[in-house]
Amino acid sequence: MTESKATVSRRTFVTGSLAGLAVASTAGALYGCAPAAEDDLAATGETAETTPDTIAWSQCVVNCGGACALQWHVRDGKIVYAETDNVGDPNGLQARACLRGRSLRRWINSPDRLQYPMKRVGKRGEGKFEQISWDEAYQTIADKLKSVIDTYGNEAVYVNYASGVSSSTSRLFPRLANLMGGYLGSYNDYSTNMMCAGMPFLYGDTCSPYDNVSASSISEAQNADLIIMFGNSPAETRMGGANIAWDFAQVREKGGKIYHVDYRMNETVSGHPDEWLPIRTGTDAALVSAIAHELIVNNQVNKEFLDTYCVGFDEATMPASAQGQHKSYQDYIMGTGYDMVEKTPEWAAPITQIPAARIRELAGEIANAKALFVAQGWGPQRHSNGESASRAICMLPILTGMIGKPGTNTGMREAEAGGLVGSIPKGKNPVEASINCYQWLNAVDHGATMTAAKDGVRGADALSGGIKFMWNYGGNCITNQHSDINLVHDILQDESKLEFLVVVDTVMADSAKYADILLPDAMRAEQFHMANNGYAEYYLGVLVGEKAQDAPGEALPEYEFMTGIADKLGLKDAFTEGKTQEQWIEELYRQSADAIEGMPTWEEILEQHHFKMEAPAAIGFADFVADPAANPLETPSGKIEIYSERLDQMIAGLELAEGDNIFPIPVFDPGFNGYGSVNEEFPLYCSGFHHKSRTHSSYGGVEELKQVARQQMWINPLDAEARSIENGDKCRVKSAVGELEIEALVTPRIIPGTIGIPQGSWHEADMDGDRVDKGACINTITPYHPSPLAKGNGVHSLIVQVTKA
Known part of the structure; x- marks a missing residue:
């Protein structure tokens, strides 16, 4: 941490300008920006103009997609307020934290911070604990982990899904577990679960919600004359300068019309003068089906694109195994396949609550667009019919051939650029079996009955048993972010099922109340750290952050207490490879800096802390469209598979719950608790x-x-x-x-x-x-x-x- 050379002028600007904001709105003070810092100064009898500060760079590394930069103003070893990124062209990209991020010191300095390792003394969920020593915590965890593996095998150990924090030295339990023979793996995530499952059948196995191949940069929307956003609100989900809220502001100024399809007039809609299309939640695929109907009957589909790049639009492009069975997408839309219902705007209107006349108008605008940019947020796929709904939204650019060209997108969310630096390697997991991350509760309750056909087990036909030991780092997905909290509570009360649960957190979130051992984590501002840019804004960057203040009580960085557990297991040398956290960070940074032209040296990044570089803009599937033979998709046909023969064949071997359906084409299926399920009791x-x-x-x-x-x-x-x-x-x-x-x-x-x-x-x-x-x-x-x-x-x-x- 070095003393700022421009402390007075910078602080005067920040505190002065934000104090003025607070006069107009109490929100400025409550968000913990400059006015709060002035309150801290007043308590000491000092003023911003006379009290020297030191500046420590850091990041807000929660999972909004931004990882925006923070500069902590530190006085007498304590954070007093935050600046953010002010490096580079102020009219260009600056990774400037939103007001939420600038309030992070309220969390860091909260009186509710966990300060000591603790063990449970009440029932799970009561939140009753007693303080123990770190040595006791290490020994207890090591003994229980070894006992579970010896008794039930490595498949009984599980790392719960969590997204609370991410950096180059976080989430280290898998490294230790792999040194002990592995653990039950998991796949997908809570943000994009249904999209991860459905999209590979449309766009290929390498299609991901987190890449820059199957989607376009949001900047490409500036070249579009019509932009349609399905459930996508950057102003709420991706605020801050290192999120696409910045890029979307440029799209509003330079791009064409923007239509938002959403069940509510979200913050992004309210800041734009074009149109909000209110839709019943969960019915996006019905709207798309009706638009497709109008494009087909008016001969406005791009037949050349469909014939060249796609499988399954009509009978002529169906694979041989499905010909003559009315399984094509056109058959479904025109009422000659599957449910035998023609998907007219009049059919869709009562489902979606969008008038038939407006659906026809929208179809006409889509057909006449010279460059159509369709992007879906991750809300529409987070429905029980999300696997089909996410594919259905992509049908709009597919039907019009608006893919792979300037100003277009594939229907996915905006492209992501990736990161510059890696993380401490986790090693290879010797256990082959894995479950969907959302299925952990079933694996605790009745894991021995879970199968590939019924429960989506991968890598094995069935699980050998249930989860007995669970590790939860920096996540609230045991209860708060998981479904049916009451059910979770009841299952976790039975300690014969899940025998041991370790939770690592900074505060007593609801999930932490269920821990058998609860460990207090140091926050990034309390340790030397490194993290990439986030995944939402389209640039590449890295921040090497400093320790701004000491962690409270006996709270430790994760690397230190994981080393302590490894030591009790006789694995300290294998776990650390003889390196401290700081040495790991240096090694990881140097590996990237040696390979990537333009990155600062290690010595330079220690001085400047924050580095940003431009990433080339992406146009989704541009290479595939330019030369489909040379750049085939990772589907069996190498093409966009509107009809997936692979999925159709897979359906026959699955055991689905009553009322659940899977279709080989993107249809509107109401799904569990979807359209038509309301009743007198739940209207x-x-x-x-x-x-x-x-x-x-x-x-x-x-x-x-x-x-x-x-x-x-x-x-x-x-x-x-x-x-x-x-x-x-x-x-x-x-x-x-x-x-x-x-x-x-x-x-x-x-x-x-x-x-x-x-x-x-x-x-x-x-x-x-x-x-x-x-x-x-x-x-x-x-x-x-x-x-x-x-x-x-x-x-x-x-x-x-x-x-x-």
Whole structure:
């Protein structure tokens, strides 16, 4: 950490300008920016102009996609406020943290920080612990881990999905587990589960929601005359200068018309003058089917593109095994295949709540677009029908041939550039079996009965047994971010199932209450660290951060306590390879700097801390479209497979839950709890959405943020009036699996018949009492019903009743 050479002028600018903002809005003070720092100074009798600060670079590394830069102002060993990235052209890319990120010091310096290792003394979920020494924690974990492996085998060890923090030296338990013979693996993630499962059958096995081959950079939308966003709101999900909110602002100024298809008028819609197309949640595929109908009947599909690059649009392009069976996409749309229903706009209107006339107009605009840019967020696929819905949205650029050309996209979310540096290697996992990350609860409850055909087990026909030892680092996905919290609670009460649970966290999030051993983690600002740029903004970067202050109590960086556990197992030398965390970071950085032209040297990055470089813009499948023979897709045919012969053949060998369906083409399937499932007891659809005060549940414990951006249920005035609910009323939302209490936001910005609840709020219920969640965590009411193909979290498919509390 070095003393800033421009401390006074920079601090005066930041505190002065943001203090002025606070006069106009109390939000400035509550977000922990400059006004809060002035309060700290006043308490010491000092002023910003006279008190020297040191500056420590760091990052906000929660999983919003940004990893924005922070410069901590440190006084007397304590963080007092944050600046952000001010390096480079202010009119170009600066990885500037949003107000949420700048409030990170409220979390870092929270009086609720975990400070000591603890062991559980009450029932799981009670949150009752007693302090123990690190040595006892190391020995207890090592003994239990070895015992579980000796008794049940390595497949009984599991690393729970978590996205709370990511850096080059984080998430190290897999490295240790692999040194002991491995652990039960997992695949996909909660963000893109259904898309990860469905898209390979359309665009090939290498298609990923996280690449720059199967999607275009958001900057390409500047060259489009029509941009259609399905459930995609950068202003909420990807705020900050290192997120695409910056690029999207340029698209608004330079690109064509932007239409947002969403069940609510999200923050991105409200900041743009074009059009919001309100749609019933979970019915995007029905809208696309009706648009496809109009393109077909009006001879507006790009037949040359479909014949050259695609399989399965019509009978002529079907594989030999499916010819003559009316399985093509055109047969489905025109009512001569599958359900024998013609997908006219009149069919779609009552499903989607979009008038038939507007669907026809939209189809005409799509047909006449010279460059069409279609992008879907990850909300539409987070339904029980998400595998098909995500493929269906991609049909708009496919049908029009708007792929691989300037100003176009493939229908996927925007491309991601990747990162510059790697992380401490985890090694090879010797255990071949794996489960979908959403299936861990079933693997705890009845793992011995889980099979490939029924439960999506990979690498084996069936599991050999259940999960007995689980490791959870920096994640709240045991309860808060997992479905049906009440069910999770009940299953974890039975200690004969999951025998041992280790949780590592910084605060007592709801999932931490279920730990058998709870370990206090140091935050990035409390250790030397390194991380890439995030994955949302299209550039390449790295930040080597400094320790700004000491961690509270006995909290340690992960690398240190993992080394302690490894030592008890006799694996310290193998785990560390004789290196400290700082030496690992240097080695990883030098490996990249030696291979990538333009990166600073190690000595230079220690001085400047933050480095950014431009990444070449991407156009999805440009190489494939330019020369499909030389650059085939990773599908069996090498083409875009609108009809997937591979998927059709796979369906026959699967055991699906009652009512679940999988189709080899992108259809509209209502899915579990989807369109048509509402009834007298649960007459409203409900969906979750990302909230600007949190990244999933990260920042959920910051009181100032909860005051500024309250947890509120969005409800249309028509639905509110029928229930005598007024704005600000406390309401009860009940589903078949749980009940929560939440404040009402009565607004026409949400479609009638559907309510919206921000996801990520911290669960707060008396689990020995009525279990009504006063924290309004939506996963209190989401059923645990893995989706048909991915076996993933279709949690946006939900039916409820709302009453005034």
